[in-house]
Amino acid sequence: MNAALQEYLNTGHISRRDGTRAKIDVEVQPPTGKMLRDLIQKYQCKHTLEVGLGYGISALWIMGGTEGIPGTHHIAMDPLQGSYFNHAGLTTLREAGYGDRVTFHEEKSYLVLPALVEQKQKIDFAFIDGWHTFDYAFVDFFFVDKLLPIGGIVAFDDATWSQVRRVLRFAILNLGYEVIATADSNFSPHPLKKGIGKIFGHPQLRKFGEKIFRHDLMISDTALGIAAGAVALRKTKNDTRGGNDYIPF
Secondary structure (H helix, E strand, O other): OOHHHHHHHHHOEEEOOOOOEEEOOOOOOHHHHHHHHHHHHHHOOOEEEEEOOOOOHHHHHHHHHOOOOOOOEEEEEOOOOOOOOOOHHHHHHHHOOOHHHEEEEOOOHHHHHHHHHHOOOOOOEEEEOOOOOHHHHHHHHHHHHHHOOOOOEEEEOOOOOHHHHHHHHHHHHHHOOEEEEEEOOOOOOOHHHHHHHHHOOOHHHHHHHHHHOOHHHHOOHHHHOOOOOEEEEEOOOOOOOOOOOOOOO
């Protein structure tokens, strides 16, 4: 484990650009970080991307996963890196020895990601942990999907947030992504959601249930495997939908 990451885990602090120490108040939890690192190692991901650099803790886990993999490079973006985080994330990466393997954009993700698509950039792994309203998270995923080849991986933090889970549901039900890993799986949906899906899951009752219940009650988050704090999905196919194709999510 990198010394900078170990220091954070031991003390809860990292360095800012001005030399002062910052107590971390926004970061991925260790189980999520380990999930990111282990996936990158398992699938030998060379080209990684992150929406939301923050204090750089998730980036340390990601870069730790790339150790021993030749030709790796990380792209990160965060419009608040200077104004809110006082460049703590960039300082953390530089002090950890990863500075020359990171391209950073201090801009909003909805500006950076389409530019990467236009440049025909390809990535193997993405971590979405930016602004968590549905529209922002969905736009992040929309463009990340364009950057990922078949077999590429996208991970989401804060999947306990309903708006983030809605994006996950879309990816699985409409684009065929598969769940390959979760972390912080103590999250439990409301029992009503479990019960309705179980009762009306029977073929003879499903059509009736679909007429009176929302789709997320008929196919629960638990059934989809996304009832967790962090979820990683793997792209299984390219998007071949027609203009009218749509599965409620």
